[in-house]
Amino acid sequence: MKSFRPAIHGWLLLLPAAAFLALFTHYPAVATFWHSFFSTPKGNRPARFVGLMQYETMLDDPIFWIALGNNLVFAAATIPLSIVLAIVMALWVNEKIAGRGLLRLAYFTPTMLPMIAVANIWLFFYTPDYGLLDQIRGLFGLPAWNWLGSRDTALMCLIVVTVWKEAGFFMIFYLAALQQIPPDLGEAASIEGAGRWYFFRRVTFPLLMPTTLFVLINAVINAFRLVDHVVVMTRGGPDNTTSLLLFYIYEVGFKFWDIGYAASLTMVLLAVLGLVACLQFFYLDRRIHYQ
């Protein structure tokens, strides 16, 4: 009997957290999976089992494909850009330069701001005529441009905001990792005649790989769950050019109240994220040196 007591103790300690996780994460996930095989209940018509019908609808839904495509473009642009920017910024503020503390704070500020505040700041930058960007354009005699209202630039504008917000956050992780690298590695390399770029490529970057994997997973998840900026800045427009997956799910679920279809869309989103996470863990993890 005695040997059970530590185990019971442990379970009891975990119980509150586990209960809330089950209630708000695990149960909804399973429930969503279940609902994705049912039709949406309407008025006096209860939900009925429809099998894969929702998924078939999805295949024929042009908006879904647009949202997925937008999201892929969005991910393909924001992830590498914010990671590269984060590394560059971290390398810079890791150097002994004057005002280093202030610079670090400045880079981290976007992360501390609430998403909605960020979106509003940038909404002002992008405003036609009197927004910051157009005022600068005006100095060069260029005409006003409706940044968020134009099909060509709306998604790009969202990408810029996201990179701006994420890079500072990722920089903190890189900065922490850089400070773990002993300075005498750099000295040893400099005696061997390695230049800065060579040293970065052969030593610093490989030693940062565990951080990069962590940041990459975060970046992918963030890229597919972004919805706040879209809601505040574009609401998916113009002409669905900025509709991302989660925003589309939000629209389907809470504007059109098509719960069943929203559930199946959510499952697709989950599957995409799960797949990416597996790839990262099982492929990249093996090629990374952990200290």
Next chain:
Amino acid sequence: MSRIVVSDIVKDWGGTRAVDRIGFVAEAGRLLVLLGPSGCGKSTTLRLIAGLEEATAGRIEIGGRDVTRLPPAERRIAMVFQSYALFPHLSVAENIVFGLRVRRVDAAERARRLKRVAELVGLAGLLERKPAQLSGGQRQRVALGRAIIAEAPVCLMDEPLSNLDAQLRHEMRSEIRALQRRIGMTMIYVTHDQTEAMTMADHVILMREGRIEQQGTPEDLYTRPASAFAARFLGTPPMNLIALDSVRPHLPPVASEGALLLGVRPERVTLVASGVPALVEAVEYLGADTVIQCRIADQPFAARVPGHAPVGVGDRVALAWDAAEQHLFRKDGGARVESAPPERTGKRPAANAR
């Protein structure tokens, strides 16, 4: 050919002077040791020679070339760090050939040199391992291998053995020395361990507070310490230093002006029937000899006598030493005072004999 000449170098850190106008010559193919307590500026001096720090003033020449303002890579040196500074994600082989890859040495040449160096430092079977899979001694060998594969004429070592246990340190000491002789490189070796300095060096530079306290062969430093500091720094147990006045009545007359310290090496002291009276405080039997910790007029004084000494704690003993074995230092500042060995007759000796 790769003689190192350091002239009047100075290094200031903000307001403090770490290295204060130091000058010395490391002869080609010799092993020079920079010795001193921590904070004496020895590592800084080495880093100045390596080019990892820039000298505030002064001049450094390697092989007749002024390298004072050159980056480390152009000084044609190799360096072994106290922490070894191995690249944790690279294999032993890649660590060793790192510099060759930087310099784009072709693959065949790389492999040839790697094979030779791996045998030289005894790592032949471990080339595919990562540093984390090696013992401290093996990591040390990798660092050594990386230093010698470049075939640089100068090798700088910054306390390379301080992370090893005593047994291994002893082994590596002779290995490094043998390697240095075989390759014929000029080596500057920084350590705070006087045993390493005594056993390895051709030439020792003893540093203190950013300056050179004394330099010479290990024997010079041991037999003729230039100051009370040098006298205490070398030897285990260190040289006894007591106020001359407290033992004057028991000694033959010694010429002196002002307050002096009398120094005697513990191993030169013998137990005698009548001599300087001392009280035994502790007895350390070491097998080959015994260190008797005594007090003379309330000042600590050690005697190292061969074999087992028939004394116990609390005994009163009489100590004696040959007058030629005593050293005199100024109490104020510790500078050496030359004095001729006094004769038994009590005649005043002439100054500055010897």
